[in-house]
Amino acid sequence: MAKTSQFKAYDLRRKKLHTISSPPVKLTQSRLERGEWAAATKASASATTRPSKVTKKRGRFSKKAATKKPPQRAADLMRCAASDEIECLHCNKPGDDQTCGVSCYREFKKQHFVGKQIDIRGPGPMGYGAYTKPGVSIENGQYLDEYIGDLRPLKSYESSSSLYCFVIPQTCVVDAEKAGNWTRFVNSSCKPNVKPWADFVGKRHVIVFQALKDIGPEEEIVFDYGKAYFEKAGFECACDAHDRRHLPGQNEPKAKKAGSRR
Ligand SMILES: C[S@@+](CC[C@H](N)C(=O)[O-])C[C@H]1O[C@@H](n2cnc3c(N)ncnc32)[C@H](O)[C@@H]1O
Structure with a gap:
């Protein structure tokens, strides 16, 4: 069973670190x-x-x-069939290559993931959010971490009210409402700096976040949830790329301030 603990967040207004009430619990791997x-x-x-x-x-x-x-076990569910049509993100070999396996997954995590360099901050207008720590920068193209949570059957997605779900096609739903890692705190923006991908590492399905640009210290990590997310959730996006609440892809971006240059 995956290990659990609680998340701590920095409250900018009170300038204090506090424990976020449970749930959510902090996981080191998905659970089932x-x-x-x-x-x-x-x-x-x-x-x-x-x-x-x-x-x-x-x-x-x-x-x-x-x-x-x-x-x-979660690992059984996430294992994907060996096939020459899929390539491992770590070794770039086809999925049916004998040398690709769990060690690729471990190495990939060790080499790329930045969980220890991320702070949770809040609560703010969008609840909590994930930020790079002071002094931390992330390069364009870097993989940041894997989205983990409770693995649920695909059929549960339509009826679920959780706002923390990712679907891995033909496999399962990863639901981080009650448990996950820092990636569950990544808010939505129409000016995203990361993108989630459903991919494969060491014959495993993964959802990984990759930087779309260089990210500086104390910058919020955000991705675009897309219009369908907000339609299902029943509210509009409140990101600051626009003047007012909107559905992603629908409204004009924020009006430029008078005197600002193109
Ligand atoms: C995956 S969670 C992100 C973490 C969340 N802020 C928290 O404190 O747990 C998604 C939820 O955050 C809020 N949220 C994130 N991005 C938003 C946005 N652009 N506009 C409005 N609400 C947003 C909404 O409540 C949404 O259901």
Whole structure:
């Protein structure tokens, strides 16, 4: 089971570090609630194998669906099938290469991830946010970290009210509402400085954040959640790239102040 602890945030107004009330809890790797997966697997198996008139007549029930086992561990779920169509972000070898595996994942984390160089600050108008620490800079193109959380069945996405979900196509939903790492605090902006990618490292599915530009010290890390996120959430984006609340991609950017140069 993934280790948990609590997040600390710096309150700029009170100039004090405080513990953010739980949830969320801090994770070092994604976690999976086995009961939830067992129930989802059972439900989808019974939906597939329920004998309709036609299937009963033919006596053909889906054996595969009936025998499908729920994942036991997060790592099992995130493992992707070896294939020459996917490339590891660390070794750049195709996924069916024997030398690519868990060591690529460990090395990639060690070489790139900047979690220790990030501060959580807030609460502010958008709740908490993630910032580079004083003196820390991140180069354009650098991978910052992996988005982790509770791994939920894909089917749960539509009915979920969580505003912390990423979908890994054909795999699962990563939901960081109750638990995750610092990336769960990354707010949305129409002027993003990072972008999340669904990719592969060491035969594992990952969602990784990559810098879109050089990021300076004490700068907020932000990405563009996209219009669909705000439509599902039922509120508009309040980022400061625009004068008023808006849906990403819809409104004109902030009007230039009188006298400002092009
Ligand atoms: C993934 S969380 C980001 C962390 C969050 N600020 C917190 O304190 O937990 C997404 C939530 O942050 C807030 N948020 C982030 N970016 C926003 C934006 N551009 N406009 C309005 N709300 C935003 C919304 O409440 C949204 O549901």
